[in-house]
Amino acid sequence: MAARMRALTGRTAFLASVGLAYLLVLAPLIAVFWVSFFRNKIIAFPPQGYTLAWFANAWSLDDFRNGFVLSVEIGIVATIGSLLIGVPAALALARHDFRGREAISAALMSPLIVPGIVAGTAVYMFYIEIETWTDVQLAATLPGLCLAHVVLALPWTVRLVTASLVGVNRLVEEAAMTLGAGPALTLWRVTLPMIRPAIVAGGLFSFVVSFVDLEKSLFLVGPGRTTLPIAIINYLEWSIDPTIAAVATIQILIISAALLLTDRFVKLSRAF
Template sequence: MTATSSTAFYRVATALVIGFIVLPLAIIIWSSFFANKILSFPPQGYTLDWYVRAWSRDEFRDGLFLSLQTALFASVGSLLLGVPASYALARFKFRGRDVVTNILLAPMVVPGIVGGAAIYIFYIDIELLTDIQVAGAAPGLYLAHLLVALPWTIRLTTAALIGFNASLSEAAASLGASAATIFFRIVLPVIRPAIIASALFAFVASFIDLEKSLFLVGPGRTTLQIAIVNYLEWNLDSTIAAVATVQIAIIATLLLITSRYARLSRAF
């Protein structure tokens, strides 16, 4: 295979992969404007009524707000816990470090439905022992989503810290800089892209979570993902496409804002 044909092959393969990823999203966005009463092809016309209908339904509006609140809590909480934990895992050697790392990353590999059921049973045990309601309450949902988000922060921040040049910290320490000064003035600026990427992926992981939320939402409270599933049980129109388009717009906006302040490619 010549160099020209090899380049052409890779370009075609890349275009096919990108098309495979982007095409379903484009179809969802396109179908959100269909005027058809039942979602079908070809479109009979175009309208914005489905967006108005989605916003007028309490389950979608309230679900969106709850999902945003939960994802924001999970993102901030994962940074507050994950960055110090990553620093300790990457910079210090202690007995059981690999075990701690595997435990912190376990939520990424455990199936969501299994994790949700385990958390629910754990919450029930807490309620039996303390008479404090956790399952079905907002704090229980927030903590579960923090568990979803934390592994992303641990993974990305630890990777950035492992690649950090330790001689910079040693030089600062030899000049009399304290540990806090070294972290905030030297380490933190270097790993900032990884921290921003961690916050983004933690937010998205929480925002799109369905399995754990199914077990933990309380009466009268539902996340956006659960509202979508409940609506699809009895309806098949472009309302869902409109809701999905809003989710795509939110995530795309976050990606653009994040890339404005940090190059995501530097975080991996």
Template sequence: MFARLTERPSLGRGLMRAMIGLAYLIIFAPVAMIVATSFFSQQIISFPPAGLTWHWYVNAWDNPEFLRGLITSLQVALLAAVVGVPIGTAAALAIVRGEFWGRNAISTLLLAPLAVPGVVAGAGLYMFYVLAENVLDRDIKATTQGLVAAHILLAIPWTVRLVVASLQGLDRAAEEAAANLGAGPFTVFRRITLPMMRPGIVAAAMFSFIQSFENLDISLLLVGPGRITLPVAMLNYLEFRIDPTLAAVATVQILIVGVLMVVTDRFVKLSRVV
């Protein structure tokens, strides 16, 4: 009887570990398949591969559209994070610390884009840009400025969500102590509040950059001629060719995002916020 009782916890732990391992396998199997496919030598993918090669990475590098798309995606994602994160951080601080009428409604409005499908959001922004062009008599759609503005709208909801979560878990005792010792509101914010908000802000910047860098739905409807992002360049390539070149480009994307997450987690533990 005693042996049965002592065996059950180990059996439960083993089953739990097996389920966790299965979950990780389901999550990472597609990623591993993409990376492996990028090294297949044959143009039409088949198993087992006839050989391994770097040719598809060279082919992607020689394609000017991929290089232009990568540069554009990096520029747009960086601008979206630089502009959107401060705006979202200020909004999150007002929602959590402020006391004003309609605070919950504003919070819901700012988080609503997270629940809207990307295609719907892109179509809505496109129609809004068309109406704005008629009123302002200037080009907005198919411009870099219009694309960056749309990606800023992607960054703000993620920033509000993550920074609000970070602020709600903060202990205000240190802020109150600093205020009691004579520190002004700006000094308290700069020396106490802002450092405590850093994990949420860094996580928001990372997620905003990634969302913008990999976005296809909105970018597809708003890019202009000769100024396409990397996901749009990949879709254009797929329209005329089917080979592992796209797997090579996707592997580079995975590498960029992975390095970004590892570096970010090195300075700010994302598990505390996300």
């Protein structure tokens, strides 16, 4: 009896800690989502009613509208850029053995290791130095932000596509070659279609990591040219109200949609 009681307490404690873990992870997102529909202007619980007005209000504020547009623009460039340079790099890493392969692979993965705030500091000073030497302005410009975000997204694309290439059966490619297809045709008609899920997932991941980035972009944005996450924290320094909750909710919806879509191509648990 006592043993059974102990087992029951153990099981309850186990389930309680699982519940607590997921409560911590999900509560902030659920809270901000909920508050964005409150009718009261100042956040108070329980709400006096519900409205969609704060979404319209958020869109009418320049900082948020421009921030949203800029984040989408950068996200798209980061996606295209990381695919254009990341897929060829993954092909080389997965299909060729050459000297320095490990070192190059480590270099391409380095944006995952260097903390955002450190990388941001370095890139900011680098851009200013380039400006002093060549008069080309990169800090606080779209090209400057885009370059930084392609770097941010690249390791995810390279990793997902390399992993997928390793799993591809090379006999299929060899069959195409024996049947007379040249290397370019084989790549285009056989190899790339086989790794399509990884390419799509790499692109979506690139968009997500670029869209949510805060620390690295912090240094590279300028007056009137702010990404959405930075517009959010700038606003949060002054106040927290349903309008900012509405903006955060929009980010939650975009990122969730992108990740649910990714999950259809490559299981998210295998992306890490």
